[in-house]
Amino acid sequence: MISRFLSGVRGTILSPRNSSPLSKFRDFYCYTSQAASSLQQACEPFPYSEDEYAYVDWDNLGFGLMPTDYMYVMKCSENDRYKEGKISRYGNIELSPSAGVLNYGQGLFEGLKAYRKESGGLLLFRPDQNAMRMKFGAERMCMPAPSVDQFIDAVKQITVANKRWVPPPGKGSLYIRPLLMGSGPILGLAPAPEYMFLIYASPVRNYFKEGSAPLNLYVDDEYDRASRGGAGGVKTITNYAPVLKAIMSAKGRGFSDVLYLDSMNKKYLEEVSSCNIFLVKDKVISTPATNGTILSGVTRKSIIEIARDLGYQVEERAIPVEELMYADEVFCTGTAVVVAPVGSITYKDKKVEFRTDAEALSRKLYNTLVGIQMGVIEDKFGWTVEIE
Numbered sequence: 001m002i003s004r005f006l007s008g009v010r011g012t013i014l015s016p017r018n019s020s021p022l023s024k025f026r027d028f029y030c031y032t033s034q035a036a037s038s039l040q041q042a043c044e045p046f047p048y049s050e051d052e053y054a055y056v057d058w059d060n061l062g063f064g065l066m067p068t069d070y071m072y073v074m075k076c077s078e079n080d081r082y083k084e085g086k087i088s089r090y091g092n093i094e095l096s097p098s099a100g101v102l103n104y105g106q107g108l109f110e111g112l113k114a115y116r117k118e119s120g121g122l123l124l125f126r127p128d129q130n131a132m133r134m135k136f137g138a139e140r141m142c143m144p145a146p147s148v149d150q151f152i153d154a155v156k157q158i159t160v161a162n163k164r165w166v167p168p169p170g171k172g173s174l175y176i177r178p179l180l181m182g183s184g185p186i187l188g189l190a191p192a193p194e195y196m197f198l199i200y201a202s203p204v205r206n207y208f209k210e211g212s213a214p215l216n217l218y219v220d221d222e223y224d225r226a227s228r229g230g231a232g233g234v235k236t237i238t239n240y241a242p243v244l245k246a247i248m249s250a251k252g253r254g255f256s257d258v259l260y261l262d263s264m265n266k267k268y269l270e271e272v273s274s275c276n277i278f279l280v281k282d283k284v285i286s287t288p289a290t291n292g293t294i295l296s297g298v299t300r301k302s303i304i305e306i307a308r309d310l311g312y313q314v315e316e317r318a319i320p321v322e323e324l325m326y327a328d329e330v331f332c333t334g335t336a337v338v339v340a341p342v343g344s345i346t347y348k349d350k351k352v353e354f355r356t357d358a359e360a361l362s363r364k365l366y367n368t369l370v371g372i373q374m375g376v377i378e379d380k381f382g383w384t385v386e387i388e
């Protein structure tokens with residue numbers, strides 16, 4: 001069995017600390033160019049590792065993909081319901097060249113995190129919110145979605161299966177990436193005949209190369225992120241590739257990311273490529289209202305609730321770009337980004353700077369949110385879900 005396993009799959013053997021005779025075998029990665037169906041054969045039987053941690057340099061995690069042991073897959077035909085999802089080895093998947101997702105972008109994704117507590121338990125943060133957002137997005141993209149219970153159950157299963165990849169407390173989190181796609185073949189423009197719900201995961205820490213240092217944003221009035229009547233308010237894959245050009249251009253000029261304006265008037269703030277935006281003026285916090293072009297971020301929603309609970313007034317409204325001139329503080333929120341302070345924003349060659357010191361409100365909000373997510377601050381909102 002071992003020789004079949006070794007000859008059938010290309011990969012990398014890492015030597016874990018506390019090597020046991022079998023642990024090298026267990027640590028063999030199966031991420032190859034083979035499809036998961038053939039991998040599963042090649043890898044079976046493949047027991048869950050008994051090692052507490054995967055062999056990872058936990059002190060140097062960023063937001064790069066680090067494939068973990070397992071993924072979750074569940075399929076469904078058009079007009080049917082999802083049933084019998086399965087955990088399999090992480091690996092490539094087989095898709096028809098005429099899959100709806102490849103030809104017409106019929107796809108959605110989600111992102112949520114699992115944290116390891118000091119006591120060793122694992123905590124998920126508001127998985128029901130991601131499940132509901134996926135359902136909402138699936139309706140917009142004409143796809144059947146897993147039920148909220150199926151979504152949460154699958155997220156729990158994939159987290160437990162990949163437990164050894166959840167970073168030690170304080171070193172990051174396991175980023176869980178659910179996908180929903182039109183996997184069936186279709187040539188004319190129509191909903192695909194078959195759908196795939198898939199979840200994979202990767203340990204992560206800071207999203208931006210700046211780490212926790214303040215971001216320098218660029219307001220782009222050439223490219224739009226979303227338009228009225230479009231799909232900016234749902235987490236479709238089609239909202240992301242179109243902003244790559246704006247991001248690459250801004251990064252090439254030393255900025256961290258791009259802040260987009262509304263496509264109709266080029267006047268109001270919308271969001272940053274990968275996160276929502278907030279402004280602080282005195283005791284009032286403002287963020288663009290979710291009017292169909294702005295993603296209803298789970299972190300955005302949580303920060304609004306935390307800020308109100310701390311006694312701040314929070315306004316969700318249209319924010320003219322000129323208001324940046326008067327803001328004391330600006331920060332971004334997102335699952336990947338968490339709460340990131342913004343040090344400056346450049347608009348039409350004018351750079352405005354904001355407060356980012358230790359007393360800045362964004363620090364307090366970050367500490368409260370992450371404290372709840374990690375289980376070190378009391379979760380009076382009932383947001384966290386303990387799974388092991």
Ligand code: COI
Nearest residue numbers: 110111274334335336337
């Ligand atoms: C997230 O914050 O989870 C996202 O999906 C943003 C993505 C661009 C990393």
